[in-house]
Amino acid sequence: MGWLGFSIGRLRVEFSVGIALLAAVLWWLRPPLGPRYLLLLSVLCAHELAHALVSLRLGGTRAVVKIWPYFGRADVESMPDRREAWVALAGPSANLVIAGGLALAGLRPTLELATAEPGTLLLTAHLAMGTLNLIPFGPIDGGRAWRAWRRPSDKDSSHGSSRRVC
Numbered sequence: 001m002g003w004l005g006f007s008i009g010r011l012r013v014e015f016s017v018g019i020a021l022l023a024a025v026l027w028w029l030r031p032p033l034g035p036r037y038l039l040l041l042s043v044l045c046a047h048e049l050a051h052a053l054v055s056l057r058l059g060g061t062r063a064v065v066k067i068w069p070y071f072g073r074a075d076v077e078s079m080p081d082r083r084e085a086w087v088a089l090a091g092p093s094a095n096l097v098i099a100g101g102l103a104l105a106g107l108r109p110t111l112e113l114a115t116a117e118p119g120t121l122l123l124t125a126h127l128a129m130g131t132l133n134l135i136p137f138g139p140i141d142g143g144r145a146w147r148a149w150r151r152p153s154d155k156d157s158s159h160g161s162s163r164r165v166c
């Protein structure tokens, strides 16, 4: 499967061609499904871009965001100190800030996702992604942030090898 992408400075963003194929198939099966799928994918894009942008802001030299049809990942440089906690928290924080903005606009989350209006669907997806990724356990963002925060402060600003943050 091919990739389409672009670069802005030190940030590279790549999308799988499979996304367009899946959106087209969903649209063909039932027209509202294609746009709803792309709307949900935007939640993932916001999450991964936040990881990448905060990494670059905190001293990373390069970040690559890759979006597959069902998931995404931000390849950023590991950091030996607590900056890694901020990078890990950036993704869920972006989702929760967007969800908060939508809630301030009067929208409310729902469990009836199949029939939800686009704004409600977006709010619910951002809220779910932000909240679930903050659980301080295992390889998810919350667990990574917890481990990084417990590290001793390190004045060494060198970076390790590239690694994944989801």
Ligand SMILES: [Zn+2]
Binding pocket: 047, 051, 088, 091, 092, 133, 141, 165, 166
């Ligand atoms: Zn993440």
